[in-house]
Amino acid sequence: MNYSEPVTKVYRFDEVESEVFRADSRKKLFSDDNFIEKIYHRLNVMLPKKGILSLDVFDTLIFRDSSSELTRFYEIGQLMANFVNDASKTGNMVDLDPNITVRGIDAFWARYMGTKATYRASKPVQGCREGSLREIHLTASRMLCGSSSFVDAFIDIELGYEATRLEKNDMILEYARKYKNKGGRVVLVSDMYMHSEHINELLCRLDIDPILFDGIFSSADSKVSKSSGGIFSKVESFMHAESKEFVHVGDSYKGDYKSPKENGWNALHIPIPEVEIIARRTDHLKTARHLQDIYGLSVDIAMP
Numbered sequence: 001m002n003y004s005e006p007v008t009k010v011y012r013f014d015e016v017e018s019e020v021f022r023a024d025s026r027k028k029l030f031s032d033d034n035f036i037e038k039i040y041h042r043l044n045v046m047l048p049k050k051g052i053l054s055l056d057v058f059d060t061l062i063f064r065d066s067s068s069e070l071t072r073f074y075e076i077g078q079l080m081a082n083f084v085n086d087a088s089k090t091g092n093m094v095d096l097d098p099n100i101t102v103r104g105i106d107a108f109w110a111r112y113m114g115t116k117a118t119y120r121a122s123k124p125v126q127g128c129r130e131g132s133l134r135e136i137h138l139t140a141s142r143m144l145c146g147s148s149s150f151v152d153a154f155i156d157i158e159l160g161y162e163a164t165r166l167e168k169n170d171m172i173l174e175y176a177r178k179y180k181n182k183g184g185r186v187v188l189v190s191d192m193y194m195h196s197e198h199i200n201e202l203l204c205r206l207d208i209d210p211i212l213f214d215g216i217f218s219s220a221d222s223k224v225s226k227s228s229g230g231i232f233s234k235v236e237s238f239m240h241a242e243s244k245e246f247v248h249v250g251d252s253y254k255g256d257y258k259s260p261k262e263n264g265w266n267a268l269h270i271p272i273p274e275v276e277i278i279a280r281r282t283d284h285l286k287t288a289r290h291l292q293d294i295y296g297l298s299v300d301i302a303m304p
Contacts, residue, residue, distance in 0.1 A: 016042060016270070023273045026063065030171040039270075040175055046247045046266050050183045052214075052239060053176060054265070056226075056250030057190040057199055059272055061173070062166045062206060066276060068284035070301045072165060073115075074291070077108025079157050084144055102144055105295050111154075112299055114139030118193065130219040131193030133158070159198060163205040172249070176212060187215040189235060189248065191225040191255050194218060215239060226255040232263040280304035 016038055023029040030036070047053060055061045081104045088100070114136035133155055141150035176186045190199060196216040203210050210216070217235050224230025226248075236243060243264030250256025250269070257269035281304050291297040 021271050021274055024275060026273050026276065027167070030169060036171055039171065042268060043175060043247065043249075046268065047179065047184065048245055051245040051247065052185045052187060052241055053179050054187050054189050054235070054246050054248040055172065055176065056248070056252070056256050057188050058192065059251040060169065060249060060256070060270065061188065062168050062202070062208075065165050065167070066279035066283060067165055068280045068287065068304050070284050070299070071287045072161070073111060073301065074108050074287055076158050076161050077111055078104035079161060080107035080111065080140070080144075080154055083153060083157060084150065105297075107140070107144060109297075110140040110143040111136060112301070113143065115193075130191075130223045130225055132220050133194050133198055136193065155198065159201055159205065163202060166202070166206060168206050168208055173208065180212060185214040185239065186212060187217065187235065187239065188213050189217045189226060189231060191219045191227055191252075193220050195220045226252075226259050229259045229263050232260060232265060277304055
């Protein structure tokens with residue numbers, strides 16, 4: 001398959017979805033007054049006056065850049081290795097052998113195996129499993145130094161790195177502030193291996209005040225997700241609200257539109273533009289070829 005070719009549409013887009021999907025620049029489109037008016041009008045019609053605006057986090061409240069998940073994990077691995085080697089040289093970690101140097105590819109592999117373990121071996125809830133950033137780096141730390149000593153440091157490294165690859169969506173943030181000021185409530189609901197505390201930390205690093213949100217819900221905490229449909233009732237219970245009070249906004253057709261609608265929530269789908277998906281796939285393939293050519297590695301991290 002040629003991933004430089006246009007992404008195939010699998011369902012009918014309405015006017016707003018199509019405009020976003022075909023946009024040359026999401027940042028430019030989302031700062032256009034005419035487009036902002038369209039989105040705000042749509043949300044004003046959909047939302048009850050004192051209802052609950054639910055926002056997806058990644059690629060909705062905050063935008064990722066054109067890097068792929070594979071590239072990000074590979075580069076995070078290098079930062080992890082640098083940290084371990086620095087700690088070894090300074091003698092700050094008694095668990096480390098100062099004569100051993102950890103390569104970036106070793107740390108990447110440790111994180112990758114941690115990801116495999118957390119998704120495949122964690123205890124299921126309602127038949128669902130979800131990853132955990134803490135479990136990922138617990139495995140990585142044990143593989144690299146034989147103990148859990150590096151868990152917090154690795155998490156901090158990853159959050160710091162992720163912040164450099166993210167940008168806040170001012171259009172959605174401004175609407176959330178206005179809706180909150182009118183008496184509505186705003187929550188974040190994410191299918192993600194980052195726990196709510198990690199999402200909270202990322203928001204702070206991006207100068208987004210978490211006080212804006214009445215709740216931050218992550219599948220890493222609940223183990224049930226938007227995609228499975230299991231998280232919606234948990235959010236309703238926490239917010240003491242009924243499904244009809246919610247409008248969810250996100251980029252995933254299944255997790256952010258189809259699934260909430262099936263669970264009684266209203267929803268607005270704002271997809272990732274085609275050009276960004278292609279850029280991320282191109283980046284994924286570039287890193288995958290590098291791993292194969294240099295290290296003989298082939299990993300099953302999903303194509304964007």
